Amino acid sequence: xxxxxxxxxxxxxxxxxxxxxPVGIEENYLGNEDDLKAQELxxxxxxxxxxxxxxxxxxxxxxxxxxxxxxxxxxxxxxLLRKFLLYEPLLSVLLTFGGIYFLWKKVLWMKYVIMVxxxxxxxxxxxxxxxxxFWLLKxxxx
Numbered sequence: 001x002x003x004x005x006x007x008x009x010x011x012x013x014x015x016x017x018x019x020x021x022p023v024g025i026e027e028n029y030l031g032n033e034d035d036l037k038a039q040e041l042x043x044x045x046x047x048x049x050x051x052x053x054x055x056x057x058x059x060x061x062x063x064x065x066x067x068x069x070x071x072x073x074x075x076x077x078x079x080l081l082r083k084f085l086l087y088e089p090l091l092s093v094l095l096t097f098g099g100i101y102f103l104w105k106k107v108l109w110m111k112y113v114i115m116v117x118x119x120x121x122x123x124x125x126x127x128x129x130x131x132x133x134f135w136l137l138k139x140x141x142x
């Protein structure tokens with residue numbers, strides 16, 4: 001549950017820094033110095049900043065979703081939902097944070113990949129935690 005507080009606060013941080021829009025995602029990493037009408041001036045991230053974001057998030061979230069997948073695997077959930085929860089979050093971590101790197105390299109359509117994979121990653125996280133808690137509580141009530 002403590003990890004969930006951290007995860008939700010990170011989602012809130014993304015909302016504050018990007019307004020949950022593709023344009024906001026692009027501005028967050030590439031800056032908006034050329035936009036004279038911008039409400040808030042944002043500068044492009046340096047290569048060091050981008051590599052730090054990508055490196056730290058892929059390592060930490062990869063471990064988080066590996067542990068969650070292991071815990072989901074101990075539940076009686078089967079079928080497509082199980083496969084989705086075991087594999088999709090790891091794919092989304094790669095697509096989201098790899099996408100940030102490619103967006104920084106000016107592959108601008110990656111902002112849409114980042115947005116969709118981030119939403120799928122969040123959905124996977126919430127579903128995994130809910131399923132784990134449900135089965136944990138169900139065993140406790142028996």
